[in-house]
Amino acid sequence: MISRRAALALPALLGACSPQDLANALTPRGTTAVQEGISYGPGERGRYDLYTPQGAMPDTPLIVFFYGGGWRSGDRGEYGFVARPLAALGALVAVPDYRLFPAVRWPAFVEDGAAALRAVAAGPGAGRPVIVMGHSAGAFIALALALDPRWLGRPGRDALAGGIGLAGPYDFGPEDDPDGIFAAAPGKRARAAPAEESELLGVPPLLLLHGTDDTTVRPEQTRRLATRARAQGVPVQERLYPGVGHIGILASISAPARTLGLSGAPVLEDIAGWLPGIRRSPSRAAPTG
Template sequence: MPGADPGRRGAFRLIRRRALAGLALAGPALAACSPLDLANLATPRRGTMLREGLRYGPLPRHRLDLTLPPMPVAETPLVVFIHGGGWEEGSRAQYAFLGRRLASLGMAVAVPDYRLWPEARWPDFIEDAALAVAWLRSAPDVPRGPLFVMGHSAGGFIAAALALDPRWLEAAGLPGGRGALTGAMLLAAPISWQPNYEPVTSIFANAPGGRIEAAPDPAMLAGAPPMLLLHGEADVVVGALHARQLAAGLEAAGRPVRLRLYPGVGHVGIMTDFVPGAGLLGLSDAPVVAEVRDFVRARVVGG
């Protein structure tokens, strides 16, 4: 932090090192859950309103949480955030902090649950997310403003599939299909990948060639909405090559795309900026929230 007291900078670095070391020693379960719990505790409501457990379909996992900004109006932009977790874990409640943070900036944020492995496999989770988006557009008391899909990691793949492959939203009955989307925001999203480890190979066994493919036909890119691609260059779970290649394909297809790559930022680290104060503590090196805010505002104001 330029201009900060050297002793304070040292203290922040020490806090960061200890936090990261603690997560590394705690193992996968704590690393996957505890930071999200802490993020929810650290993120104030700031006048936002939560409508919890709204049912968008007939199955047990067909529920979503909707966080509304203070004084929402019909034109309030709606962001549908699809959580990650390798298509086998995760829940809407874990991402309350993200809903609150974006709602405090004037957006309505829906976070749906969707079916997970082993109950589900491709394309069940894509169909669930598409159903949630379509339901939100027809449900009462939900803002009708510009519509965005957004996701991290496995959820980023699902959001990419909704934005790039027209069949999913059309099949879900969304008027206009993917043409109803004002934009898509992908964080550390796998786009095109041949999985070679379990359970991902089994999760995608039904997909053509067993591949993870958000856009099976490159011609699909020509109809894509504007896209924001955010990726950490230190991501060893989903390499930044996914974002680079998608950006190049969208540019070649003449579609608007903004690519932001963050040096030193990993797969989970790209989410930390949604926690208030993370930047001040040296826990976030990527201005993700500002990028999302500016992307939404540009689409809302400028079209």
């Protein structure tokens, strides 16, 4: 619950903060413990923050959340407003940084995601079901790890407990990539899923969420991926939220939006309802591939 003091400070905060800063400032700290800047790779971009809810058990699931930003921007410290509500569902949450354009292009940010996932799965995720999750560009990274065995190796990918995508651009061509971020990809085309349909066998359960009013990443991206995955027997739950845009779907998770009645979609509730259906065998996702 947001305090009266925080509510009275809202006008000043609105003028002084970015949207992420504001959401973080108004998100209750609760009883979640936070470890910041855990290393998974070289440099400042090779670090992650870990959110551990009070009472976490050895088999409590762990969600690895990749933020969006068009592969150009983002910082793990900006996403406590997402991690804390997810942790309140009863999951550990890791939020990694990854390298960004123009310093790198594809596939570096997916490789960073794979390195982060390996480190998390071998460390705090050992013995736990591990789920990958992302929003926008981060959803591309998360779903690439959950779908395409080239990043984790088939045993590592198949050991994941599930994948959650929010408003992800899962398949687009060079006409949508004027800066050539994906110029080194086959056919200069960005694809989260493997080209061969048979390689989708063994993919973990998926939850794919999108707003119908998203003009940044069209909801057809989610519809097409859901259809393709289902055709290969992948368990998929798909939710399209009427009237919700690209940023609104992520904002709907935040405590301020839900407390103030501004949440445009039951995103957190749908994640909570989906979690019991994940693979409950302990994660073995410390891949060598």
